[in-house]
Amino acid sequence: MSNNKIVMLMSGGVDSSVAAYLLKEQNFQVIGIHFKTVSDIVFSLIPETKKVCCSPSDTLDALKIADKLELEDFQIVDIKEEFKEKIIDYFIKTYKNGKTPNPCMLCNRYFKFGKALEIAKEYNAEYIASGHYILKEYSEKYSRFVLKKGIDKYKDQSYFLSYIKAENIPKLYFPLGNMHKTEIRDIAANLELSVADKPDSQELCFIPDNDYRRYLKENKVEPNEGIVYDLEGNEVGTHSGYTNYTIGQRTGINYYKNFPVKMHVYKIISEKNALVVAPTEKLYSNELIATNVNFIIDFDKIEGLCRIRKKSEEKEAIIEKISENSLKVSFKEPIFAVTPGQFATVYDNDGVILASGIIV
Structure with a gap:
């Protein structure tokens, strides 16, 4: 230095x-x-x-x-x-x-x-x-x-x-x-620092109570109750407003009848205030596309690891640069609940960050 x-x-x-x-x-x-x-x-x-x-x-x-x-x-x-x-x-x-x-x-x-x-x-x-x-x-x-x-x-x-x-x-x-x-x-x-036993920060600084629904409502994002569809387009229930849900979520849906299998949010259609639900196995994906990519290391195609949310484990994948600001991740094994808006971060096999982008 x-x-x-x-x-x-x-x-x-x-x-x-x-x-x-x-x-x-x-x-x-x-x-x-x-x-x-x-x-x-x-x-x-x-x-x-x-x-x-x-x-x-x-x-x-x-x-x-x-x-x-x-x-x-x-x-x-x-x-x-x-x-x-x-x-x-x-x-x-x-x-x-x-x-x-x-x-x-x-x-x-x-x-x-x-x-x-x-x-x-x-x-x-x-x-x-x-x-x-x-x-x-x-x-x-x-x-x-x-x-x-x-x-x-x-x-x-x-x-x-x-x-x-x-x-x-x-x-x-x-x-x-x-x-x-x-x-x-x-x-x-x-060192007898006053913060020696202080808890780690866990929530967003601008939402102290971690109630993002309240926060969105106060900021005029408050969709009404909407329809829930299955993969065939059949109406199967209602939801309390699309912003209350994320991909993979199971709770908070009022179904017209019980399903014999677990159902999850599969897709959010914001312009129609609608949700699509699907059985667990349908929530597994073999690939994803990320845009607005921050390339720390430039590459064309590489084998490495990918994490798709803060608490998920990295999964083995083949990562391919498909444009100057986007990449494609092909997983060796299907991964659960790829969520648009979240970040996909890719590493090489030594733990070096290669790139990170927003999942579409």
Whole structure:
């Protein structure tokens, strides 16, 4: 590194706090930044049901840690307007179109590892760091810096960071990529950090109660009750509004009669406020197409692994680039509930992220 200044993304959680400490131990001049994505009053009106990021308590915790660790500087960055435009509006529009969004992917791309780089330049710091569990290393195979799964398979966050712009990767630093969560908790406890036992954030920062249906309703996305069809086009029941469902879902449908097999949401037809349901075996797909692809590694055709949602396992597949911004994934074994709007992330067999795009 050309200088020892580094901007650290401080969420107020245990991971970023310990990461900041480790950077100090490596003789970096650590400049902490903390993003405010929504107004604090949101958290007063809508209490958290589970821990979310960017809350008022997170801001206070980040301030306390910055002071305890004696960081070089600490800045609270208001991104509310930009966040609404790029993340919240996207979230609402995607649901309105009958698809299932993943706003964290775009937040990482545009803010945590986008806008943060602009702030780093203001400090003459060429690099930014975070407490994510992911590896960045130079690959001789690909002749460039790459992102790779963290060694803690239970905390690996490579999926969520797979949409970061490829040109930004050389400027990133991840102190926790080679560590396990238990180690981080132990370090925080030994340092007597106030966040040592703080729960991890689980929900969206702009929906503290995790009630996305309420949130959509408040934003004028409230479809009426609609018809449910089977694959033959027969009316088989009703639903409460298409935005309340995602591909693979079984609950919340009022069927006219009982089916002898389990039925799942197979397709969402937003323009007709309709759902199509099908038996479990029909929800398995052999392939998918993804567009708006972020190619970190350029390739024509490759064997690798693909993950189609945050909690799914990677599946073996053949991945083919079919245009400058789209790819086709052909799975070696059928995969359940490929969901439009979600992100498909593809890896090579060594865990290196190759690309990520939006499933159509």
